[in-house]
Amino acid sequence: MIAGSRHPVVVIGAGPVGVTAALLLARRGVQSVLLERHRDVYPLPRVVATDDEVRRILQAAGVHEEFAALARPARGLRLLDARHRVIGEFRRSEHGHHGFPQTSMFDQPELERLLRAALARRPESELLSGVEVVGIDPSGDGPVRVSFRREGSEVPEYLEADFLLGCDGAGSLTREAMGAVWEDLRFEERWSVIDVRTHLPVRSWEGVEQVCDPARAATFMRIGEDRYRWEFRLRDGEELDDRRVRELIAPWVEVSYDGDVEVIRQAEYTFRARVADRWRRGRVFLLGDAAHLTPPFIGQGLCAGMRDAYNLTWKIGRVIQQGAHESLLDTYENERKPHARHMIRLAVAMGWAMTGGQGRAAALRRSLTSAACRVPALREAAGRDLSPALSRSALVRRRARLGGRELVGTACPQPWVSVDAARIRLDDLLGDSFTLLSAVPVAPWLRAVAEAIGARLIRTDDLGDDGTLAAWLRGGRADAVLLRPDRIVVDVVPAGAANFTDTAAWAPLLCTTRRPSPAEPLATAALSRSASR
Structure with missing residues (x-):
C-alpha cells in the first residue's frame, strides 16, 4: 500500500x-x-x-x-435455580433455518x-x-x-x-x-468471565447453563474438548481471587489440588446496552x-x-x-x-428474567419462568430463530399481512439442493444476484418483471431439495418471492394471485440496484405494463 x-x-x-x-x-x-x-x-x-x-x-x-x-454444536439453553435444579430447557437444532447448527x-x-x-x-x-x-x-x-x-x-x-x-x-x-x-438502553452490570482448561470430569449437558439466582447469577458453557467458560455477576466492590473462583465452579467440577485447572483468562467486564x-x-x-x-x-x-x-x-x-x-x-x-x-x-x-429481582420478585420470576418452560409452544418458540424481520425500506416491501407467516424482510431457508447430480447448499447456487424463487410455473408477465430488474428465475421443483422451500412458501401463502443477494425477501407474490399488480412497486429496484441508464424509463414502463396483465 x-x-x-x-x-x-x-x-x-x-x-x-x-x-x-x-x-x-x-x-x-x-x-x-x-x-x-x-x-x-x-x-x-x-x-x-x-x-x-x-x-x-x-x-x-x-x-x-x-x-x-473448529466449531462445536451446542444443545441449547438450560435455566437452573440457585440449587442448580433445572427450571427449563430450550433445545437448539443441529440443522437450523440457515442450514447449520442453531448454536x-x-x-x-x-x-x-x-x-x-x-x-x-x-x-x-x-x-x-x-x-x-x-x-x-x-x-x-x-x-x-x-x-x-x-x-x-x-x-x-x-x-x-x-x-x-x-x-x-x-x-x-x-x-x-x-x-x-x-x-443508552439502561443496562449495566459487572461480571467476571473465566476461561479454563481442564481434563477433570466436568458436569456438562453440552449446552449453555444459566443460573437464575439473583444472589449469584452465573453462566456456564463448554467451548471445546477441554475448554470451559464460567461467567459470574459481581457484587458491588467484589473481586474474585483464585480460592473464590474454585469455590464458585465447584458445582460443575471437583477441584481437589493446585494445577488441575488452568485459568486461561480471568477478566472483568461491564456489560452494557x-x-x-x-x-x-x-x-x-x-x-x-x-x-x-x-x-x-x-x-x-x-x-x-x-x-x-x-x-x-x-x-x-x-x-x-x-x-x-x-x-x-x-x-x-x-x-x-x-x-x-x-x-x-x-x-x-432475558437477562432480567433469568437473573434480576430480589426476594418476592425473584421467587415470582422463578415461578413464572418454570411455568412458561412447561408450555410446549413457548419452548418451541424459544428454540426458533430469534432474529426479527427487517424494517421496511426501499428493499423490504413490508405491508399489511396477506395471511400465513410474514416472509418479507426475513431470510429464506437454506436446504441442500441438487445441481447437475451434485449436492450443494442453496446459497452456492444463487450466487450474488437477485432471485425470483417460485413454487409455480412462472407467468410471462412475472418473467418480464424479473428480467427487467436482472433477477434470476428459479423454480423450487427444479432444485431437488427435501421440500423445505415449497413448504416455506406455502406457510407464507406465497407462490413466489423476490430475494436479495443477502437472501432477504424483498416482496412476495401471494398464492393464487393471477392478477397480482403490486410488482409495479419493484420498479425502484432499477434505481437502487444499478445506475439508471437512458433506457431505464422504458424498462420501468414495461414493468408497469407487465404487472397490469
Whole structure:
C-alpha cells in the first residue's frame, strides 16, 4: 500500500467483523485495505458462541468449511435455580433455518486466525497491521481522508477511501469523527468471565447453563474438548481471587489440588446496552461494537456485527461494481439499526428474567419462568430463530399481512439442493444476484418483471431439495418471492394471485440496484405494463 493512495474501501479494525467485511467485498471483486492497531490476533478468548445465520455469513465469506472444523454444536439453553435444579430447557437444532447448527461454540482467536488466513489468499485485500488511526475526515462528497501512524513512528501518513467502514470497537474513533453518540438502553452490570482448561470430569449437558439466582447469577458453557467458560455477576466492590473462583465452579467440577485447572483468562467486564444514534455520515459507516453494544445473555454480540457486514457489503459492491445509485446505502441503517435495538432489548429482557429481582420478585420470576418452560409452544418458540424481520425500506416491501407467516424482510431457508447430480447448499447456487424463487410455473408477465430488474428465475421443483422451500412458501401463502443477494425477501407474490399488480412497486429496484441508464424509463414502463396483465 502506498501512503496517500486512494482505495475503494478502507476498513478500520481487523477483528472478526472487519475481516469478514473485507472477505465479502473481495468475493464481489471489491478492493479494500484494513488498518489494524495490533500486530497479531488478540490471543485470549472473548466471543464463544454464534448462531446459524452467522454460519451462513461465513459461508458467503468462503470459510464455513474451515469454521466447521473448529466449531462445536451446542444443545441449547438450560435455566437452573440457585440449587442448580433445572427450571427449563430450550433445545437448539443441529440443522437450523440457515442450514447449520442453531448454536455453535468456538474459540475467537481460532476464528480470527482462520479469517486472516483467508484474507491473505485474496489479492483484492491488504491488511496493514501495527498502525494506529489518528484522524478521520468524513466531510465533503469526495473521498474520506484517513490519517495513521505506523508502530514506532511519529510521522503521520494518510490514505483516501471512497467508502470507510468503522469496525473499531466500543471506543470507536470512527464514531467520534462522525459526531455520533451513544443511546443508552439502561443496562449495566459487572461480571467476571473465566476461561479454563481442564481434563477433570466436568458436569456438562453440552449446552449453555444459566443460573437464575439473583444472589449469584452465573453462566456456564463448554467451548471445546477441554475448554470451559464460567461467567459470574459481581457484587458491588467484589473481586474474585483464585480460592473464590474454585469455590464458585465447584458445582460443575471437583477441584481437589493446585494445577488441575488452568485459568486461561480471568477478566472483568461491564456489560452494557447501547446503540449509536447514527450509523452513517456520507461515505463513512459504523459496524459491530462501534455501532451497538449488547449484554451476552442470548449470545448475539458478534452475530449483530456480522449481520452488519453482510447487509452493507453487498450494497457497496453493487455501487462500486455495478453502478448502483448510492441511495441504496441509505437502507443499511434503516434496516440494521431497528434490528440491533430489538436484539439488545431482548438480551436485556432475558437477562432480567433469568437473573434480576430480589426476594418476592425473584421467587415470582422463578415461578413464572418454570411455568412458561412447561408450555410446549413457548419452548418451541424459544428454540426458533430469534432474529426479527427487517424494517421496511426501499428493499423490504413490508405491508399489511396477506395471511400465513410474514416472509418479507426475513431470510429464506437454506436446504441442500441438487445441481447437475451434485449436492450443494442453496446459497452456492444463487450466487450474488437477485432471485425470483417460485413454487409455480412462472407467468410471462412475472418473467418480464424479473428480467427487467436482472433477477434470476428459479423454480423450487427444479432444485431437488427435501421440500423445505415449497413448504416455506406455502406457510407464507406465497407462490413466489423476490430475494436479495443477502437472501432477504424483498416482496412476495401471494398464492393464487393471477392478477397480482403490486410488482409495479419493484420498479425502484432499477434505481437502487444499478445506475439508471437512458433506457431505464422504458424498462420501468414495461414493468408497469407487465404487472397490469
